[in-house]
Each structure stands twice: as structure tokens, then as C-alpha cells.
Amino acid sequence: AQKVTQAQTEISVVEKEDVTLDCVYETRDTTYYLFWYKQPPSGELVFLIRRNSFDEQNEISGRYSWNFQKSTSSFNFTITASQVVDSAVYFCALSEAEAGGTSYGKLTFGQGTILTVHP
């Protein structure tokens, strides 16, 4: 069965520090998809990124960057120069897929990492 582990329950940083949120996953499938979602204090879930198992290129979007390494089954998320508005719970999630790439459509979530950025 698939599993996602976010070992960091809570992280506290001071504004402008860089912070990395870890995500380790387990799956028996060769085709799968990885996601990061942000849950701000208001409670909604905001989609941040999707990555498929065939694409190991790292991605950067503004202050956000993601490091996908299949060799270590990790999909880590880094926020550069953190800001108070980054304070939220961050979830990593995994979806398995058929060999042809069609997803089974079900997400398995990690437990989440609570990030607090202090001014």
C-alpha cells in the first residue's frame, strides 16, 4: 500500500530564513504522481504543485522550489526567504496510476507539517 511520511510535525523559523519541508513516500507502482498542498489558517486547501514519476526535474516557482529524487523516494519542498504569509500546514500527497499513466484518482496524504514564520 502507498504511504506518505512527513516526519517534521512542526517547524518554526524567523522571517527571511530558508526552510525545507521533507516528504518521503512509499509505493509499489512505477507510475505515480506527487503533490504539495498548502492549508493556511483559514482552512482551505491550496494546490501548489504536481509532479509525475517520470519527471525528476526540479522545479522553481518564485520563492518555492521542489526537489524530487526517486532514488530516495523523496519530494522535498523549500521556501526561500520565508514570509509570515507562508505560515500554514503543508501536505505532501501521492496518487498511484496504471502503467499507461491513468491515475486511480485517489490521494494519500502525509500527516502535514505545521510551518510558523515569525516576524
Next chain:
Amino acid sequence: DADVTQTPRNRITKTGKRIMLECSQTKGHDRMYWYRQDPGLGLQLIYYSFDVKDINKGEISDGYSVSRQAQAKFSLSLESAIPNQTALYFCATSDWPGAQGEQETQYFGPGTRLLVL
């Protein structure tokens, strides 16, 4: 207007009562999902539906039922609410992967906070 709406946003009920949480979407997606969030446990899948006639159980379906009234509407019912069903409930939608088979992204509603006394 939000693409995925949930009603009610907050609900307090008593043990043994039947309640329904509703989800509507304007994204035109075929797939809809219900998740439950408990502190420290992430989100767990309750039920999912790939179209109006295709409904499937998720990881934690016991004590819940669903109805897919239309492509745009997916309701979750607690037949006889109990206190350990107190949680934050999310509805999500996603599009059919299509011929390329690429994983779709799930978009979430704002959530319903349910308290069972």
C-alpha cells in the same frame, strides 16, 4: 464565485442524528471525492465517484454514505452521527485524465467543520 462549494460551513449536531453535507462544483469535472481531516492525521478518503453511476468506498467509509445527484453535486451523509466523527470534511473534484492519461489535480472546497456532541 468559488468553483467548489460546501454547505454548511459549520455544523453542530448531537449523537444519533442524521446529517448531510453537500458539495457543488462548477468546474465541470467528472470526479468527486469526500475526505475527512483529523488533527495530526492528514486527510483520509471517505468515498469517491468517477461519474454519476460510479461510486466507490475509500479508506474510512464505515458510518458514511454518499449520493451523486448529478455531475455537479456529491453529498455525504452521516446516518447516525457519533462524537468521533467530529472533524473537518473536504469535498474535492478533478477532471478525467483524458487520452494522455495524465494525472489530474484535485481541487478542494473550503471545508465543513462538524462537531458531534
